[in-house]
Amino acid sequence: MKKVFEVLKKIFVLFIAFILLVSVSFFIYHKFQLSKEAALLKREGTFVKFNNKKINVYNEGKGEDTFVFMAGSGIAAPVYDMKGLYSQFSKENKIAVIERAGYGYSDVFNDDRDINKILEQTREALIESGNKPPYILVPHSLSGIEAIYWAQRYPDEIKGIIALDIGLPQQYVTHKFNQNLVDSLTVRGINILTKIGLHRLVPSSTYNPEVIRQSFLTEEEKEIYKALYYKQFFNDDMKQELLQAYENGKKSVNLPIPKETPILFLDAIADQYKNSKYTKQKNKDYEEFAEQLEIADVIKIRGTHSIYLYVPDEIYKLSMEFINKDVKKNEILRDEKI
Numbered sequence: 001m002k003k004v005f006e007v008l009k010k011i012f013v014l015f016i017a018f019i020l021l022v023s024v025s026f027f028i029y030h031k032f033q034l035s036k037e038a039a040l041l042k043r044e045g046t047f048v049k050f051n052n053k054k055i056n057v058y059n060e061g062k063g064e065d066t067f068v069f070m071a072g073s074g075i076a077a078p079v080y081d082m083k084g085l086y087s088q089f090s091k092e093n094k095i096a097v098i099e100r101a102g103y104g105y106s107d108v109f110n111d112d113r114d115i116n117k118i119l120e121q122t123r124e125a126l127i128e129s130g131n132k133p134p135y136i137l138v139p140h141s142l143s144g145i146e147a148i149y150w151a152q153r154y155p156d157e158i159k160g161i162i163a164l165d166i167g168l169p170q171q172y173v174t175h176k177f178n179q180n181l182v183d184s185l186t187v188r189g190i191n192i193l194t195k196i197g198l199h200r201l202v203p204s205s206t207y208n209p210e211v212i213r214q215s216f217l218t219e220e221e222k223e224i225y226k227a228l229y230y231k232q233f234f235n236d237d238m239k240q241e242l243l244q245a246y247e248n249g250k251k252s253v254n255l256p257i258p259k260e261t262p263i264l265f266l267d268a269i270a271d272q273y274k275n276s277k278y279t280k281q282k283n284k285d286y287e288e289f290a291e292q293l294e295i296a297d298v299i300k301i302r303g304t305h306s307i308y309l310y311v312p313d314e315i316y317k318l319s320m321e322f323i324n325k326d327v328k329k330n331e332i333l334r335d336e337k338i
Contacts, residue, residue, distance in 0.1 A: 023196050030197020030230075037227035043105055044079050045097070046129040055121055056105035057129035058097040061090030065159065065323070066131050069097045070122075072141025072305075074238055077228040078104050081208070084216035085308040086138075088316035096131045098122050100143075102237025104228060113241040115149055115248035122146065123157070133157035136323065140164040140308065142241065145172065145248050151258035158261050160327040162319045165268040165307050168285055172249035179246050191239040199233055206233050210309050262295035264322040266315060268307040269300050295326045 045058035058079045067089050071078035078099050086095045100118060101109035111117060126135070136159050139147035144166025151158045171177075178184055193199065199206045207229040212222055232238075241248075265286040273279050283300065290296035299318055303310040 026198060026200075027196045030200060033197075033200070034231055037230060040224050040227045041105070041231075042224070045099070045105060047105075048125040048128040050109075050121060050124075053101070053107040053109050054105075055101060055107070055125040056099040057125050057131070058099070059094070059129060059131065060086065061092070061094050063093035066094045066096055066135050067162075068126065068131070068135045068137050069095060070137060070139040070143035070147060071097075071099075071103060072139075072143055073242060074234060075140070076103060076207070076232040076238075077225050080104075080217055080221055080225040080228070081211060082140075082308055083221075084214060085312040085315060087216065088312050089138075089319075094131075096126060096129070096135075098125060100237070100241075102232060102235050102241075104232070108232075108235050108237050110236050111240075113237060113244045113248075115145060115244075115251050118146055118241070118248075119150055119153065122150075123154070134159040136160045136162065136327070138162045138164060138319075139166050141305065142167055142245065145169050145245065145252060148258065149248075149252040149255070151261040152252060152255040155258055155260060158258075160262040160323060161264070162315075162322070163263055163265045164315070165266060165305055167245075168289060169249040169252035170289075171282075171285060172245045173253050177245045177249070178243055184243065187239055187242050190234050191236065194234040197230075200230060206230065208306060208309065210306070214309065257289070257292050259292060259294050261293065262322070262327045263290065263293055264319065264326075265290060265296070265298040266307065266318065267298060267300045268303050268305055270304045271302065297322060297326070 043056070045056040047054040047056055056079075067086070069078065069082050069086050071082060075081050079097050082097060086097060089095050097104075099106040101107065101111070101113075101121065126133075133154075134157050137147045137150065139161065141164075144163060147158075147161050147163070147166065148169055151161065178187060203226070207226055211217065211225060217225060267283050267286055269279060269283075283298070286298045290298050301307055301311060301314060301318075308315060
């Protein structure tokens with residue numbers, strides 16, 4: 001029995017040593033690749049300094065309205081991911097893509113990712129990069145918390161919201177997002193694996209292959225896109241904003257709903273999940289939220305969560321119809337009250 005235990009002990013030690021050797025080797029390879037890929041990363045946008053850190057804002061187009069594009073969680077290269085959509089808007093409008101801390105060309109801030117801090121960084125970065133309010137926000141997924149909270153805290157700065165399959169603040173609170181031990185450990189574990197560089201083994205799970213398949217990026221931009229994902233994917237800021245989503249959602253839920261802010265909810269409905277409990281509940285949440293607003297609409301769009309990749313023309317058409325019909329009407333009513 002003692003001999004068997006000794007053999008098992010040696011096997012275990014060898015296994016751990018092998019795992020460590022592979023991890024160290026991959027970490028070195030990852031760092032080497034990052035140094036090579038750094039030459040690809042040509043800045044696209046304007047850097048705004050926060051002490052010794054920088055946030056990037058990309059501006060394009062001209063027009064009366066400024067549409068602010070806000071990427072969802074884990075979208076490591078917003079300037080490239082969302083180009084197929086914002087290029088539709090920039091033909092006749094001014095657009096700004098805000099890359100939060102840890103995203104795209106922005107630095108990793110390593111802060112607590114509290115919603116107040118995120119919002120103040122966004123507001124300052126936009127103004128310093130030449131974008132004055134009011135804005136029309138175009139949030140996707142997790143950035144729905146920031147967009148709703150922004151309208152609650154500074155309603156005069158928000159002309160309207162085009163909500164791209166967003167997560168509502170109360171959804172993160174109701175479902176106690178990442179509050180259980182398993183979810184928390186999963187988020188932290190993925191963060192550690194990407195620091196080692198193991199995400200390079202699964203490129204299709206790191207960046208979205210659909211971006212590569214489509215033609216709105218040049219071949220050079222596609223290489224930059226992949227390089228940004230290998231550099232930024234699931235870094236400390238992305239990890240922390242997921243772990244903080246529940247608390248950030250609570251701060252929004254504790255404030256009055258922004259009744260005077262026009263919101264267009266674009267609800268992505270994937271064919272394979274159209275009858276699922278989650279899909280039905282999501283649409284119900286949107287409808288109930290919209291009913292509490294003075295001007296709002298909920299429109300179902302066929303497609304997956306990254307809806308901006310698949311139907312940019314339809315999103316642009318619906319958005320401009322909503323802006324020209326409902327948001328402009330809201331502006332007139334506001335002026336009459338004044």
